[in-house]
Amino acid sequence: MSTFAAVVLFLGVVAYAVLGGADYGAGFWDLTAGGARRGRDPRHLIDTTLAPVWEANHVWLIFCLVMLWTGFPGAFAAITTTLYLPLGLAALGVVVRGSGFAFRKVVEHTEQQRVTGAAFATSSVITPFFLGTVAGGIASGRVPARGHGDPITSWVNPTSLLGGLLAVLVCAFVAAVFLTAEARRRPVPAAELERRKIADLGRWFGRRAQLSALVTGLVALAGILVLRADAPRLFDGLLSRGLPLVVLSGACGLGALLLLGRAAPRLLQGLAVTAAGMIVAGWGVAQYPYVLGTHLSIGEAAAPPATLWALTIVAAIALAIVVPALGLLFVLQQRGRLESH
Numbered sequence: 001m002s003t004f005a006a007v008v009l010f011l012g013v014v015a016y017a018v019l020g021g022a023d024y025g026a027g028f029w030d031l032t033a034g035g036a037r038r039g040r041d042p043r044h045l046i047d048t049t050l051a052p053v054w055e056a057n058h059v060w061l062i063f064c065l066v067m068l069w070t071g072f073p074g075a076f077a078a079i080t081t082t083l084y085l086p087l088g089l090a091a092l093g094v095v096v097r098g099s100g101f102a103f104r105k106v107v108e109h110t111e112q113q114r115v116t117g118a119a120f121a122t123s124s125v126i127t128p129f130f131l132g133t134v135a136g137g138i139a140s141g142r143v144p145a146r147g148h149g150d151p152i153t154s155w156v157n158p159t160s161l162l163g164g165l166l167a168v169l170v171c172a173f174v175a176a177v178f179l180t181a182e183a184r185r186r187p188v189p190a191a192e193l194e195r196r197k198i199a200d201l202g203r204w205f206g207r208r209a210q211l212s213a214l215v216t217g218l219v220a221l222a223g224i225l226v227l228r229a230d231a232p233r234l235f236d237g238l239l240s241r242g243l244p245l246v247v248l249s250g251a252c253g254l255g256a257l258l259l260l261g262r263a264a265p266r267l268l269q270g271l272a273v274t275a276a277g278m279i280v281a282g283w284g285v286a287q288y289p290y291v292l293g294t295h296l297s298i299g300e301a302a303a304p305p306a307t308l309w310a311l312t313i314v315a316a317i318a319l320a321i322v323v324p325a326l327g328l329l330f331v332l333q334q335r336g337r338l339e340s341h
Helices: 002-031 040-050 056-071 073-082 084-103 110-139 158-185 192-230 232-238 243-258 265-287 305-334
Strands: 290-292
Touching (some): 002 040, 002 265, 040 192, 056 305, 073 084, 084 110, 110 158, 110 265, 158 192, 158 265, 192 232, 192 243, 243 265
8 A cells, every 4th residue: 555655656746747847947947038039939939838727737736745744754854854945945946936827817017027938947856856845855865764854955965966966967958848839729710921930939949959959968967977976876776666667758858859859749748748757757766765865765754544545535536527528628729729818
C-alpha cells in the first residue's frame, strides 16, 4: 500500500511538472518577448492559449500536497520544516503569477498593464526555479528524517541549483514546442497579412524551442558532473535504473525538434510532454525506494495501513472526477471552443 501510494503521488508530480510546466514556460517567453510592439503578437498567442487552462493545472499541485501530508506525514513535516524558504517563495510566485495574469486583462492604463504583465512573467520563472531547488534538496539527501534541517544549505547547493535551472529550461522548451504547435494549429485566415503573422509566430516559437533544447541539453550534460560529485546515489540511480527513461526523454526531445516544422501539432505536443515527463519519472525511479535521500524509505515514512486504504479510495474517486473533466477542458481548448472574443 505504501509503494502504491508513493507511485500515485509521483504520478501527480509528473502531471504537474508537465502541464503546469508548460504554463510556467509560456510565462518565460512572455518575459523575454521584447517591448510592447515587438512582443505584442507572441504575448497575444500566449494569452489566448493559456487563458482557458492555466489555473486548472494547479489541481495537480493540490493533489500532491494532500497525498504527501496524508500518506507520508513524517516526510511532509521534514520537508516543510527544512525547505520552508523555497516552498514559501514558490507559493508566493503562484499567487503573484495568478494575480498578474488575471489583472493585466482588465486594467486599462499601459503602465498598469506593464506592471501586471511583469508580475506574471517574472513569477513564471521564479516559481519553477524554487520548486526545482526543493526537488534537488530532497534528492540529494539534505532533508533530515526528523526535519528542521539547515534552512539555507538544504536548497542552496549544487544539486538544488541544477534542479532549479533545469526546471526553468525544461518548462521553456515544452512551452515553446506547445506554442509552435498552437500557432500551426490555428485556422488559416483569408487575409494575406494575417497568414504571414501566424507563419511568423510559428517560426518565432520554433527558433526558441531549438535554442531552449540546446541549452537544456548542455546544462543536463554539465549536470552529470555536478550529480556525480554532490549526489552520487542519485547519479548512480539515473545511470542504472533510470537510464531507459532518461534516454527516452532525450529521444522524444530530439524527435520534437526534428519534426518541429512538419509533424502534426498534437504529435509535437505529445513528444514534448513525454520528454519532460520522463526526466521527472527518471528521478523518481532513481530515488526509489526512498522518500528522502537515502535515509527515509517509503515504508518508514508511510502512514498506517488504514489511512493508506482511505487515502487510496478518496484519491481514486478524485481522479475519476478530475481526469475526465480536465480531458474535456483540454479537448475544447484544442478545438478553439474556449477562446475569448
